[in-house]
Amino acid sequence: MEKNIHEDCGVAMIRLLKPLEYYQEKYGTWMYGLNKLYLMMEKQHNRGQEGAGLASVKLSSEPGNEYMFRERAEGKNAVTEIFANVHKHYKDFSQEKLSDVSFVKANLPFAGELYMGHLRYSTTGKSGLSYVHPFLRRNNWKAKNLCMCGNFNMTNIEDIFEKLTDQGQCPRIYSDTYLLLELMGHRLDREVERNFVDAQKLGLTKRDITHYIEEHVQMSNVLKTTMEDFDGGYVICGQTGSGEMFSIRDPWAIRPAFYYIDDEIVALASERPVLQTTFDLECEDIKELQPGQALIVNRRGECSLQQILEPKERADCSFERIYFSRGSDRDIYKEREQLGRQLTEPVLKAVDYNTTHTVLSYIPNTAEVAFYGLIHGFKEWIDARKVEQLSALGDNPSPDELYNIIRQDVRSEKVAWKDIKLRTFITEGTSRKDLASHVYDITYECIQPYKDNLVIIDDSIVRGTTLKESILRILDRLHPKKIVVVSSAPQIRYPDYYGIDMPRLEEFCVFRATIALIRERGMEHLLKEIYEACKKELEKPKNDAKNPIKNAVRAIYKPFTVDEINRKIIEMLRPEGMTTPVELVFQSVEGLHNAIPKHRGDWYFTGNYPTPGGMRLVNQAFINYYEHVHPTLSEA
Missing domain, CATH: 3.40.50.2020 (Rossmann fold)
Incomplete structure (x- = not known):
């Protein structure tokens, strides 16, 4: 009845498969991708009004020139603000200059082939520009630069934090977004270094090694070694400085993702009508990213769908259909x-x-x-x-x-x-x-x-x-x-x-x-029983298939x-x-x-959580409640 259940985050991605000159000639502007990203983000404004960000990668850049660009803002007007800030870079140039694609590619920011946008609703209550996606991890090697955003909430951050520290890392921030960026960045570094060794074995040197790495990075390797331990619902999107683009969906299909591919573009969004309206498509033109699947586009523009994680029993979020997503979708309506x-x-x-x-x-x-x-x-x-x-x-x-x-x-x-x-x-x-x-x-x-x-x-x-x-x-x-x-x-x-x-x-x-x-009917003993049952559930070994953790809180409603x-x-x-x-x-x-x-x-x-992490958190929630209300009884 009140809007205290807020929207999930929204994601949008576009990969141009033709040179910018193609869009200038056919559509009258090289900003085709940028303009379409704006539409996709505005059409998903319902999914996040606390902040927004966009990022772009320029494939053809020389050393000494920027090739990854990012703009972020807070507030309900963030989408308008970030695109206005992008266009400020162009206001001092004549229309003739802005139509000269060679000049644009060499001199103007956000004149790239890869675009990624994010609309934020905070799932943790944390605010500030530093929490607005996309997140960016910098490096002097193009292929090691990683920009990432997503619609997700992870339930096992403690485990991931421990894994990173065991590797010798010392994370500066304790949040699922930051830890995911660092873990994925660490795996991307290893993938680049693997290709560096392969290039040396082939007798390559200097910039030839760099070119070899950029042509042979396998994002599937990065995703498989990054995402295998995460528990939660997610659609993670990213792009690298060398031009790799990807999006991966959780193996339970909790969070939604839809994509469209033709000979001009690859586009992905959180909702199907966004793609339909932006690109004038029919429902049947658009595909759904499957559980545990990744859509990957390499720097050459070659698209592939790869099964990164083994699919689990599907648990597509029903609240996406009831409330989160726009009702303009044919099936949701x-x-x-x-x-x-x-x-x-x-x-x-x-x-x-x-x-x-x-x-x-x-x-x-x-x-x-x-x-x-x-x-x-x-x-x-x-x-x-x-x-x-x-x-x-x-x-x-x-x-x-x-x-x-x-x-x-x-x-x-x-x-x-x-x-x-x-x-x-x-x-x-x-x-x-x-x-x-x-x-x-x-x-x-x-x-x-x-x-x-x-x-x-x-x-x-x-x-x-x-x-x-x-x-x-x-x-x-x-x-x-x-x-x-x-x-x-x-x-x-x-x-x-x-x-x-x-x-x-x-x-x-x-x-x-x-x-x-329960209190009216003198059944307080039930609360103590559920409390003890929740503690026993949390004592179970993690990821034990033979004795999985259960939701002990469900017993509270049975009477x-x-x-x-x-x-x-x-x-x-x-x-x-x-x-x-x-x-x-x-x-x-x-x-x-x-x-x-x-x-x-x-x-x-x-209370049927599809993942062990969800089960653990709901049991812990009741323990927290009980110990707050009955501090002396919980110590008994």
Whole structure:
């Protein structure tokens, strides 16, 4: 109900397969790749509004001249800012000079053949330009320069940190991005040195060795020796100073990546519609990068798909379909519509099948398509009742009888409006809480007070903060007979360790409600049992296939039904003084799988983490919770 689940990061890559002169002649500008990257990043603005960066590699450069370029910025306008900064380099040159490709290649930055962009949403809460991708690792050897960005969150950084220190390295920063860059850079160094030895064996010397290295670097070797130990969801993109480009997807297919190849370009993005719109393509033109697979383009422009890691059981993130990705994707639109449509029966039950006095609405904006699905479901139900009523009229129905039947329809209104954004400079508690209650506004007199039920649908309910502080309070001003809050996603019970770093279980309203039920019913012993079980799970050897780590936290929900938890959530979130009856309706896990059959990554809802790292982190999260709440008991 509130946007506390944020977007994942977005990536975009373009490799021009023709000389810049080709694009100047065909498209009227050598900036074809740069312009397309801008479009791809703007089309993925939904995936990150905290920062953005771009990088470019120029293949034809002489010693003493820069060949790798990077621009980064923070803030929601970062995409505009970084491209404006790039174009500042060109403002003092005449159009004649800017059309002279030979001059451009020799003198202007970002006039390259490789382009890479990143949109950032922080999964760790860390901010500052130093955390904005792409990351860059410099070296005097072109082939050893590495620029990297990605959409990822790794769950086993402790293991990777230990591996690096065992190699004798001393990392300066403890973060998954930095450690990945250093580990991959270390492996790239070894690959370059392997080719250096091979070149010497062939009798090559001086710059001939350099040319040999740049033509024979195998990024597949680098990726295989870098990524084998990582646990998490990721799409990692990179480019080297010598002109290698690559993107690799995690073996569980948790994070998404799509690509397109023709004789002019290779392009990759986090979402399929981005490529469709940018390059005017059909769905069938675009391919999905497969689990553990890498798309690699060498400096000669030769493309290959290589299996770097053994594919695991697929766990494509279902929340990509519910919320993260844009709804303009053909399949995602259908899936979100189905999520709403199949909630028809439980919503009808919640309003006692009284469609005459029920108004449907939604919380802007990501629930809009599910809202349409719910409307379609209501319409189908009403149409079926019309058929029954018409059939029962007999041979000579009166015009009034016919009219009363055919006029029955779905009632829908835009009830809620996203009005203002809470200003963070106000920190005083009472003032801040009062402002939060005005984040949304309503359409006044859009329902009949005390007669109409109001159904409001959103994509998810996470913490419940906005529901308590704003939504319920402001909807109550309309004086509906009943408010039914609908989530097109199931109850969110567990953190996501593969995209959004939200490690504390107590942040989720479903968890808090369950804890309250346990205490009400005198079942505190269950918490102690789960705590001990979590500790035993963490004692298991890592990566033990015969005795894999399990999610012991799941036991906390077993004693209760969804409806019991729902009622407790409403009791906890109901604003003081509110008297309107409120009911919660969640999507079922079975309904989720029915609507989104190809994306089975449902750990948010079921706790079925696809990787050992996810299982370890959720057990640790409960231990952290228990030891904070019961410090003396945890020591016993």
